[in-house]
Amino acid sequence: MDSVTSTQKGQPAQDERFDDLTGIYNRYGFFSATEQLLKEYPDQQFCLIYWNIRKFRITNDLFGWNAGDKILVRWAKNIDELLHDKLAVYGRLELDNFICCVQESFIENNEWTRLGEISYTTDEAKYNLYSCCGLYKITDRTLPVSDMINKARAAMETIKDNYMRLYAWYDEAMWNALLEEQRMNSEFKNAIAEKQFKVYYQPICRASDGLVISAEALVRWVHPVKGLIPPDSFIPLFEKNGFISILDRYVWNEVCATQQARLDQGLETVPISINVSRVEFYNPNLCEDLRNIVKSHNISPELLKIEITESAYADNPIQVLETVKKLHSYGFSVLMDDFGSGYSSLNMLKDLPIDILKIDMRFLDNFGQNQKAIIVLESIIRLAKWMKLNIVSEGVETQSEWDYLRSVECDSVQGYYFYKPMPQESFIELLDKVAEHSVDLMFRSLPELDDTILEVFHQSNTKESILFYSMLSGMGLLEQCGDNIELLRVNKGYYEAVYNSAKGENQILNMPFEDPERSLLLEQCSTARETNQVQRFQLHHKREDNTYVWLAVKLRYLGGSPQRALYIFSVDNIEEQKKAEQAQCNAS
Numbered sequence: 001m002d003s004v005t006s007t008q009k010g011q012p013a014q015d016e017r018f019d020d021l022t023g024i025y026n027r028y029g030f031f032s033a034t035e036q037l038l039k040e041y042p043d044q045q046f047c048l049i050y051w052n053i054r055k056f057r058i059t060n061d062l063f064g065w066n067a068g069d070k071i072l073v074r075w076a077k078n079i080d081e082l083l084h085d086k087l088a089v090y091g092r093l094e095l096d097n098f099i100c101c102v103q104e105s106f107i108e109n110n111e112w113t114r115l116g117e118i119s120y121t122t123d124e125a126k127y128n129l130y131s132c133c134g135l136y137k138i139t140d141r142t143l144p145v146s147d148m149i150n151k152a153r154a155a156m157e158t159i160k161d162n163y164m165r166l167y168a169w170y171d172e173a174m175w176n177a178l179l180e181e182q183r184m185n186s187e188f189k190n191a192i193a194e195k196q197f198k199v200y201y202q203p204i205c206r207a208s209d210g211l212v213i214s215a216e217a218l219v220r221w222v223h224p225v226k227g228l229i230p231p232d233s234f235i236p237l238f239e240k241n242g243f244i245s246i247l248d249r250y251v252w253n254e255v256c257a258t259q260q261a262r263l264d265q266g267l268e269t270v271p272i273s274i275n276v277s278r279v280e281f282y283n284p285n286l287c288e289d290l291r292n293i294v295k296s297h298n299i300s301p302e303l304l305k306i307e308i309t310e311s312a313y314a315d316n317p318i319q320v321l322e323t324v325k326k327l328h329s330y331g332f333s334v335l336m337d338d339f340g341s342g343y344s345s346l347n348m349l350k351d352l353p354i355d356i357l358k359i360d361m362r363f364l365d366n367f368g369q370n371q372k373a374i375i376v377l378e379s380i381i382r383l384a385k386w387m388k389l390n391i392v393s394e395g396v397e398t399q400s401e402w403d404y405l406r407s408v409e410c411d412s413v414q415g416y417y418f419y420k421p422m423p424q425e426s427f428i429e430l431l432d433k434v435a436e437h438s439v440d441l442m443f444r445s446l447p448e449l450d451d452t453i454l455e456v457f458h459q460s461n462t463k464e465s466i467l468f469y470s471m472l473s474g475m476g477l478l479e480q481c482g483d484n485i486e487l488l489r490v491n492k493g494y495y496e497a498v499y500n501s502a503k504g505e506n507q508i509l510n511m512p513f514e515d516p517e518r519s520l521l522l523e524q525c526s527t528a529r530e531t532n533q534v535q536r537f538q539l540h541h542k543r544e545d546n547t548y549v550w551l552a553v554k555l556r557y558l559g560g561s562p563q564r565a566l567y568i569f570s571v572d573n574i575e576e577q578k579k580a581e582q583a584q585c586n587a588s
Contacts, residue, residue, distance in 0.1 A: 021072060021092070022072055022076030024080060026092060030145075045105075048099065048151075050136075051115065054129070061319070076092060083100060087103050090102075099152070132160050134157070134168055154170060156168065184237060187223075197221055198220050201215045201216070202419060204414045214305070217273065217274050219247065244277045245280065245283065248280060259272065259299045259304070268431070271305050272304060274304060274307060281308075281316050302333070306333070320352065321352060334356070335358055338394075339359050359380060359381075359394060362395075393414070401415075403497075403574070404576040476568075479564060479565070480525050483518075497571045517540065517542060524555050525567060538553070
């Protein structure tokens, strides 16, 4: 094998086959030497090993490029020391990516795993760096060496973010995925030009009543042939190849254009949060780009909130911290997305001056069965309250989850129970409804409420009536006549709160209230009438099947005669809150 590998030591200066920094083969040298190796040893079985040093960019940021170069030189030296007397070719392809072609027997002996770690020592501490590897068994020698390398790289990419795995062997599914990536890369420019990327919006609702108060902008690729391509199929790819910067700005401009269009028409809107890819934090112009986009559309920074991920902070804490401070100086609010999905959560809360915390939806997995998850969730919400942070809980899918989050005073909620991500047209229609009915019915002026109540009694198809019956929060009208109380109208949200299901608007409402429930209601009605103020109280309500449910009630007097009085009320189910309180009492 001397004819192939001996030139890697003592090579002539400025030989175009060798890497100037490390002294081993460069890409060109490795290609030609590997072709020669495979020709000279046709009966030997060879494999490729493709190394990538994990998080090497962070190492350069922390210690500088000189320290990074020393690490690369040391890595190359380790490879050379292990392989120089083997039937092998090895080189540095680019940056922190190394490659070797070696006999399969060497792989089987696991000698190569000794190259998976390297230490770097500073005056303060010792740092360990680790690699991830892709392996490809050369079965078709007619393939170009570049394709062989791509197959090994494809295997490496599958575990690049999986720190529990050191290496992966190539299979054909990986190659198909790589071809699909190449197709998407080649189609990207045209997709941007034709606006195949569409912005979808998922509303964020106020936890207390389900009113839309904000939204998150999400991108979807509507391909003319393949249809809807989900973001997890192309976002990681575009983060790797740099296209994410173009796509991000495309989305930001589309969102700002939507906001500008509503303002130009004199219509109300809500703040929209945009996602900033973690690789954007290596862009020194990020903050200026965002400010310029907002200015170009003549909208306030308050209408564009910035979502960053916990992983972005873990990758690049110093840069993210400086970026958040600058964004604040420009008037933007910053949300931390997927909180709790990583390992640096508490450090992040301590150091990073964010405004809103979005709790990772996985906290709600197996809701009701996982007591530890509930304890963790409540602790995070309590901690955020102490730190004066607003909370958005993602992934809310059921009434019971919503009831529980309200009971622990979560500020906002987002999830399929309320709204799925929707195209721009549907979101604009929703905004129109929100703008028309942005004031809580319980706190509207009496003249405004008079129109609403009239339409509700007529059960018409007007916007006022539709608002009442479609609100997620439970609402109703009741009449007091002497010592009798009767429900006159209730909406769908009432049945959700009282029965945990929608029983329909034809449900019989004439079941009489009995003491002590009736006495409490009469007392609250009297107070609401005398003070003309909204009354808040808790009610242990008896249902038709003689079971009970705890409700939080708001009650407001609308008007009437000395004999009869009309009230509007709202109800929230607080069963989970009461159970938690009882559990604490039992524990103490």
